[in-house]
Each structure stands twice: as structure tokens, then as C-alpha cells.
Amino acid sequence: MLKTLSLPVMAGLAVCLSGCGLIYKPTGHVLAHYSQDEVVPYVMGSGDMDMSACGTGMGQNQLLSSFSRVIDRPSNVLLTTNLLAGLCSESQAQEADLRFQRALRAGDTASARDARTEAQRLYRRTALRRYQTYKDTVDAFGELGDDKCPSLGNDTEEIEHLVGTLTSVQALLSDIQASSSVGVPQDVAAKAGREAECMDNEKWWGIPNALQAVVWLSVPGAAPDGADPWSQLKQAADYGESKGMPMAAMLYAVAGYGQSDEAKEKAGIAQVARIYNDGVTPKEYLILGEVAYNQALFLSDRIWTREAGKRTPFLALGDFPGSEDDGATADDTDFDADDFLN
Incomplete structure (x- = not known):
């Protein structure tokens, strides 16, 4: 009797399982297309x-x-x-x-x-x-x-x-x-x-040319004869600034860090801060502005940590230790806890 009953149960289970397999494929296609x-x-x-x-x-x-x-x-x-x-x-x-x-x-x-x-x-x-x-x-x-x-x-x-x-x-x-x-x-x-x-370098805010210049600086022999990687990188960063996109300026800062050129690194960080603070990053691509800002902030934090033992003061990206405006007004040294609590 149990054997007789088990046959239709097993058959039903097999149909159900095969049905699940049929559902998975269209579900996968729908989710993939929806995500894209x-x-x-x-x-x-x-x-x-x-x-x-x-x-x-x-x-x-x-x-x-x-x-x-x-x-x-x-x-x-x-x-x-x-x-x-x-x-x-x-x-x-x-x-x-x-x-x-x-x-x-x-x-x-x-x-x-x-x-x-x-x-x-x-x-x-x-x-x-x-x-x-x-x-x-x-x-x-x-x-x-x-x-x-x-x-x-x-x-x-x-x-x-x-x-x-x-x-x-x-x-x-x-x-x-x-x-x-x-x-x-x-x-x-x-x-x-x-x-x-x-x-398309113009459509994508100078990022392609900036990426290419970073590669030229990083990979020996990659730059074609007559190429000026730093000039191309700076032009890309400036073009990005004119469009409100800080990604190329961030790549300029990263290249400065990678080439141990702190002056260029700081210039790139400051340019990222300036572009970001203008608040005109294309709304369809805000995440790229956030990526650029966060990478520049990390580079800034390294400089501040090395020179002052602490990260970049709050909302002071673009200022550096020892400068006339080194973010001190935003630092905890000016914070009066008693005043705040009372």
C-alpha cells in the first residue's frame, strides 16, 4: 500500500521540482533586465x-x-x-x-x-x-x-x-x-x-583622458612619443571641473600620490573639494562625485595623519596642516563641551 502511494507522491514531487526549474530562468532574465x-x-x-x-x-x-x-x-x-x-x-x-x-x-x-x-x-x-x-x-x-x-x-x-x-x-x-x-x-x-x-572624453567629463594619462604615468613605455601625461591629466581635471564632475581631478590627486609628488596630490585634492562643494555634479551620476570625494578625503586623511596625528577636520577637505586655513575652526579644539551640554 505504501509503495503504491509513494509512486504518485514521487511523480508529483518531480513535476513540482521541474516546475521550479522552469520558473528560475524567466525570473533570472527579468531580474537581470530590471537591474540593468x-x-x-x-x-x-x-x-x-x-x-x-x-x-x-x-x-x-x-x-x-x-x-x-x-x-x-x-x-x-x-x-x-x-x-x-x-x-x-x-x-x-x-x-x-x-x-x-x-x-x-x-x-x-x-x-x-x-x-x-x-x-x-x-x-x-x-x-x-x-x-x-x-x-x-x-x-x-x-x-x-x-x-x-x-x-x-x-x-x-x-x-x-x-x-x-x-x-x-x-x-x-x-x-x-x-x-x-x-x-x-x-x-x-x-x-x-x-x-x-x-x-567619448567630452561626454564623460574628461575621465577617459585622465585614466589614459594615469596609465601612462604608471606603466613604463605606455605613453606614445610626444605625449605629456601631466598636461593631459590637468586638462582633463579642468574640463571635469567645468562640467561639475570631480572624477578626473581625483585621478590627478591619485597620480600625484602614486608619483610621490605631494604638490600635485594636494592640488588634485583641493580641486576635488572645490568641484564637490559647488554642488553641480550631474544628478544622474552623483555616485561618481561621491567616489571622487571619498577617495580625495582618504588621501587628505593620510596627509593630516602623517603631519598632525589625526584625520582631516570636519568639512575641511582642501585645507592642509600648516596652511593659513588648516581647518582649525572645524576641529575639536574649539569645541566647548560645557557650553554644548548647557
């Missing part, structure tokens, strides 16, 4: 970097990645969620880096070593996520820098191509900060520099 058409543009227009990076990037990535088990991998969307997740872990690595700098300045060797190890672990996590962004960018648009530009259908695909290429360079830099433990290929940066030729 609505989630990505929404995130690009978000002014909340923490919510976008540690919320959307961390929260959506594995859900959307799981559909690659039943449909083609939605690489366009996943390159965005992975780069956002990379920004989240990078911000944690930067906090550990600042703790390392403070401990080193205080002569606390044990704490400095511990913070340094934590930072390296988090930079490795960041490099892994950014390396996946590179892979998804290649999957979505073809190999970078192979002399064949991808065919892009709309602004969403163009911005994905741009930020995916930029993040591919950052993958290599994050890996270097993690003692090259991930193994991001060394030629990724040079490929990205060539890929910048496929992007």
Missing part, C-alpha cells in the same frame, strides 16, 4: 555611497550572481555590483590604513603591525572583487585594448564600460597594496589605457 534598466541607473544617481557600495553592492551581488547557474551570466550588472562591493571593502581597508599610520606615528609597533595586516587582508578582498569586475567587463564588452571598440547601445552601457575599465586598473593597484597576493595580470593597466580611446 533600473537598478544601475538608480545607483549611479545615488548620493549615498555607503548605501550604494555596502548596501546594493554587497546585498545584490550574490543574488544576481546565482542566476548564472540557470541563465547566461548577467555580466553588465555584475561588474557594477562587484565594483560597488570593492568600494565597500576598500573603505574598510583605508580605515585600517589610517590606524596603521596613527600607531606608527605614536611608536606603537604592535598596533601598527596589526593594523597593517588588517589593511592588507582588506585590500586583498578589494582586489578580488575588482579583478572579478575586470573579468565581467571583458565578458560584457570584449577584451580591453584589443584595437576593436565595443558596440554600446545606450548611456547605461557606456558608463558601465567606463567604470568597468577604470576599476580594472584599480584591481591591479589594490593587488599591489595586498602584496600582489591575488595575481591580477600586470598588463591590465596598459590594456585599460588603450581602451580609453574607445570612450
